[in-house]
Amino acid sequence: MVAGLLLAGGAGRRMGTPKALxxxxxxxxxxxxxxxxxxxxCGPVTVVLGARADDVTDVLRAAGLGTAGSDVGGVVAEDWDEGMGASLRRGLGSLTHLxxxxxxxxxxxxxxxxxxxxxRRVADGAGHSSLRRAAYDGVPGHPVLLGRDHWSGVAGSSTGDAGARSYLAGHxxxxxxxxxxxAVPDDVDTPAQLRRLAGA
Structure with missing residues (x-):
């Protein structure tokens, strides 16, 4: 089984609001x-929350996600403002009991x-030892597949906004x-980027 782990805890300072919202x-x-x-x-799906966690929870529930029987849950990374690494550690830690x-x-x-x-392409046939990363014209990107054998190593090396980068590099x-x-791997960091994407 491949669990989904969505990192959604950032404040979205350049956007002016958390990007999850x-x-x-x-x-x-x-x-x-x-x-x-x-x-x-992927299932179950865990959403790692941080900035305005209650508001993000509310929009998920309004969409029928994160409610009883929906197979979607949320965990809060209390130290989310330290960067993506904190959210990744919290998310992986929440999956160990599944x-x-x-x-x-x-x-x-x-x-x-x-x-x-x-x-689906990245997750297909994954197991405990799998370690995969989506690439776009050969350039590494997201999503990233972490087999259970790698969770402790990733959590131990995840700091700041680097996430799993140091663990993956050269592995x-x-x-x-x-x-x-x-897929198109462009992230949405600013209102201008969002407008361009909406227009496209």
């Missing part, structure tokens, strides 16, 4: 990303151009999975 075509990015993980075959979970598919909330097709087990034909 930003709407694209009327849908909050947090909702859009959870649906992509589910449609890509029986039958052999891997975690880590997705970022500000990548609305990465949908179920890329998620002999890492597989790059080309996704440039099914």
């Amino acid at each position: 930003v709407r694209l075509h009327g849908e909050p990015l947090a909702v859009r990303a959870v649906k992509a993980l589910q449609a890509g075959g 029986p039958g979970t052999g891997a975690a598919l880590v997705h970022l909330v500000d990548l609305p151009g990465v949908g179920p097709e890329a998620i 002999p087990a890492l597989e790059l999975v080309e996704c440039g034909d099914v």
Whole structure:
């Protein structure tokens, strides 16, 4: 089983609001990303919250996610303002008690151009020893697949905004999975980027 892990705790300072709450075509990015993980075959899905956690929880529940029986849960990274590494550590820690979970598919909330097709491709056939990363024309990106055997190593090396970068760099087990034909890896950091994406 591949669990979905959505990192959605940032304050979105350049956006002016947490990106999890930003709407694209009327849908909050947090909702859009959870649906992509589910449609890509990941479950359960855990959303790592931080800035305005209650508001993000509310928009998920309004969409029928994060309620009883929805297979979507949330955990708060109290130290979310330290960077992505804190959210990744908190998220992986929350998955260790889930029986039958052999891997975690880590997705970022500000990548609305990465949908179920890329998620499914990276997660396909994953096991405890799997270590994969989506690539776009050969350039490493997201999502990232972390087999359970790698969780402690990733958590131990995740600091600041680097996330799993140092663990993945040069790791002999890492597989790059080309996704440039099914997804667009551009993140949405500013209102101008959001407007361009909405127009496209």
